[in-house]
Amino acid sequence: MNGLAPVLNVLATIMVGFSLMFLVPLGWALSLDHSDLHGVWATGMALTLGAGLLILMLTRHHKRELLPRDGFLLVNLVWIVLPLFSAIPLMLAMERLSFTDAYFEAMSALTATGATVLSGLDDLPVSVNVWRCFLQLIGGLGIMLLVVAVLPLLGLGGVQLYKAETPGPMKDARLTPRIAETARGLWGVYFAFSAACMLAYRWVGMSWPDAFMHMCTTMGLGGFSSHDASFGYWPDKNVELVAIVFMALAGISFARYFIVWRGRSLGPLLRDAEVRTYALVLLASAVGLTVVLMLHGTYDVLSEAALSAAFHVVSVATTTGYAATDYAMWPVFAPVWLMFLGTFVSCAGSTGGGIKMVRMVVLVKQARREMVRAIHPRVVNPVTMGRTTIPSTVIAVVMAYMLIYGATTLGLTMLMLLSGLDIVTAFSAVVATVNNIGPGLGQVGPSTNFSILSDFQTWVGTLGMLMGRLEFIAVFVLFAPEFWRK
Numbered sequence: 180m181n182g183l184a185p186v187l188n189v190l191a192t193i194m195v196g197f198s199l200m201f202l203v204p205l206g207w208a209l210s211l212d213h214s215d216l217h218g219v220w221a222t223g224m225a226l227t228l229g230a231g232l233l234i235l236m237l238t239r240h241h242k243r244e245l246l247p248r249d250g251f252l253l254v255n256l257v258w259i260v261l262p263l264f265s266a267i268p269l270m271l272a273m274e275r276l277s278f279t280d281a282y283f284e285a286m287s288a289l290t291a292t293g294a295t296v297l298s299g300l301d302d303l304p305v306s307v308n309v310w311r312c313f314l315q316l317i318g319g320l321g322i323m324l325l326v327v328a329v330l331p332l333l334g335l336g337g338v339q340l341y342k343a344e345t346p347g348p349m350k351d352a353r354l355t356p357r358i359a360e361t362a363r364g365l366w367g368v369y370f371a372f373s374a375a376c377m378l379a380y381r382w383v384g385m386s387w388p389d390a391f392m393h394m395c396t397t398m399g400l401g402g403f404s405s406h407d408a409s410f411g412y413w414p415d416k417n418v419e420l421v422a423i424v425f426m427a428l429a430g431i432s433f434a435r436y437f438i439v440w441r442g443r444s445l446g447p448l449l450r451d452a453e454v455r456t457y458a459l460v461l462l463a464s465a466v467g468l469t470v471v472l473m474l475h476g477t478y479d480v481l482s483e484a485a486l487s488a489a490f491h492v493v494s495v496a497t498t499t500g501y502a503a504t505d506y507a508m509w510p511v512f513a514p515v516w517l518m519f520l521g522t523f524v525s526c527a528g529s530t531g532g533g534i535k536m537v538r539m540v541v542l543v544k545q546a547r548r549e550m551v552r553a554i555h556p557r558v559v560n561p562v563t564m565g566r567t568t569i570p571s572t573v574i575a576v577v578m579a580y581m582l583i584y585g586a587t588t589l590g591l592t593m594l595m596l597l598s599g600l601d602i603v604t605a606f607s608a609v610v611a612t613v614n615n616i617g618p619g620l621g622q623v624g625p626s627t628n629f630s631i632l633s634d635f636q637t638w639v640g641t642l643g644m645l646m647g648r649l650e651f652i653a654v655f656v657l658f659a660p661e662f663w664r665k
Contacts, residue, residue: 184241186253187234190260194231197261198224201268203313208306211388216272216306223268230264248662251653258645262286265314272307273297279634283641288314290648291530293402293500293617294640296630300407305388308405312392319399319530320369320433368436369530373398376425383417397425400530402500402617409625410490410503419490419503427461430497432528452565453526453537460524460536461496465489468513475510496520498532500617502625514620518607521616532615532647534584541569541577583651587643588613594639600632608632612643 201224208217245253265288266281276284280296287294288311300308377394381387389405396403406412410419431454438447448454468488469481478484487504494501495517507514523539525531544562551560562569588609595605600622607619608629618625623632629640646654656662 183252184238185243185245186249186256188238188241189245189253190256191231191234191238193257194227194260194264195235197264198228198231200313200317201227204268204306204310207309207388208304211305216304219268219271220306220310222271223264226267227264248656251656251662254649254653255657258289258649262289265289265310268310269307272304277634279637280630283629283637284311285314286641286644287617288312288401288403289318290532290615290644291315291319291399291401291498292532292612292615292644292648293396293498294612294619294623294644295403295617295628296632296637298407298628298630300405301412303405305405308392308403309388312395312401312403312405315399315401315403316373316395317399319401319429320365364437364441365433368433368440369398372425372428372436376421379421379425380418383421384413384415385418393422396501397422397499398429398530400426400429400497400499400525400532402494402498404501410501416486419486422501423490423493426493426497426499426501429499430493430525430529430531431457432526433530434528435526450565453540456540457524457526457536460520461493464496464516464520465492468492468516471510471513477509491517492520495616496524497529498525498614498616500611502618505624505626507620507624507626514624518610518616518620522610522614534581534614537564538577538580540564541574542581544569545574545578580650580652583655584613587646587651591639591643595636598633598636598639600636608636608640609643612640613647615644615647 201220205217205220205224208220262282262285265285266278269281269284270276270278283296286292293315297303373394376397377390380390380393385393392405395401404410410422431448435448435451435454439445465485465488469485472478472484472488473481478487490501490503491506498521506517521533523534524536525533527535527537541562541564548560548562551558562574591609591613592606595609596602600608604619604621604623607621608623611617611619611623623629629637632640
């Protein structure tokens with residue numbers, strides 16, 4: 180207990196801070212909801228705050244600097260505990276919603292996955308939809324990153340948490356000398372883009388509530404919507420154009436934007452090899468998919484095909500998961516290609532999920548290097564990103580990550596198949612949750628949702644979202660015997 184108490188003490192502090200998040204749906208409930216739901220949000224806030232204060236009191240004599248393994252344990256606890264308290268008001272507001280489905284919905288929100296078990300979204304109280312979407316905003320960049328900015332005020336270091344939470348293989352790179360200053364800078368950029376996104380949505384015709392909610396799920400790359408038809412709800416195609424722009428921007432590392440802002444120059448962004456590859460893949464895929472849709476007669480007008488292809492390429496590739504039409508009905512190549520893009524296109528440091536583009540680039544370059552070495556064994560051919568040589572240790576970590584990623588995807592798919600799902604639904608549901616994409620194919624496609632899953636299958640999907648969000652190693656390290664040895 181003495182070893183766990185300092186971690187629980189910080190977790191309790193996070194819970195106390197998280198309780199303030201309930202003020203957002205409470206405000207919407209008091210101002211717009213015709214139903215009497217303000218008590219639901221007050222209850223959720225009171226339970227979270229009360230539990231946090233109780234744990235704080237019990238562990239008040241166990242404060243100390245966090246060790247590296249404390250950081251991994253805390254990150255896992257945060258992403259397990261916060262969805263629990265986030266799910267409570269969902270169950271109170273929707274009496275027929277089971278704990279399994281409520282926890283799945285909350286996990287999907289905080290991990291910015293966007294897979295949902297709910298239907299009839301248009302008829303839900305505004306505050307319920309606001310809560311689902313707002314969780315994606317604060318979960319998108321990572322709750323722990325926000326905590327890193329606050330921890331120094333509590334006398335606790337945040338480096339361990341930053342390394343455990345930050346997506347991507349380049350976890351030791353800092354943008355500023357102090358880790359808390361880095362976190363605050365990233366969140367500043369994040370909220371500046373969020374404000375611009377909300378105003379743009381309002382400008383093209385969304386109501387203020389819809390503009391707020393879709394800003395949350397666009398910048399968080401989560402994809403929740405307040406309408407069952409998602410972006411198909413709006414006939415004005417300018418709404419899709421705004422979404423394309425901000426989804427594409429959110430798919431790039433916010434660290435790059437911070438560097439651009441600090442240096443007052445676009446150079447670091449334009450020279451970044453990962454960003455250039457990201458833009459090229461999105462552009463090539465949108466053009467290629469437009470050609471496929473026109474050749475198969477899915478659309479008769481080129482401009483309509485191009486807009487639909489671009490919207491869904493950017494949406495799925497960045498793991499947002501919005502849909503303006505049922506793309507599962509397109510020629511089979513199209514939805515499969517979209518799912519494939521969702522596994523790797525987002526940049527490290529963005530709010531997207533998946534393997535991340537930087538890892539894919541490293542893997543491709545490493546494969547090319549090995550082919551060259553097979554022909555010329557003595558050649559010196561290092562793996563580089565731009566002008567930077569990638570250390571062998573980073574390549575080894577990327578290879579280990581890919582092995583765990585593949586094994587996890589296969590293992591969870593086999594569990595889904597064992598439980599009775601068909602192969603398309605089972606595999607796509609796992610790919611969609613592990614990569615935090617949202618909609619899958621088959622019975623969990625863009626025109627349906629995950630409510631068809633049994634409780635066991637839903638928990639498998641929940642586990643997939645958690646592991647994908649924490650990039651596997653941060654979860655699996657807890658099961659290593661060495662982790663628990665002193």
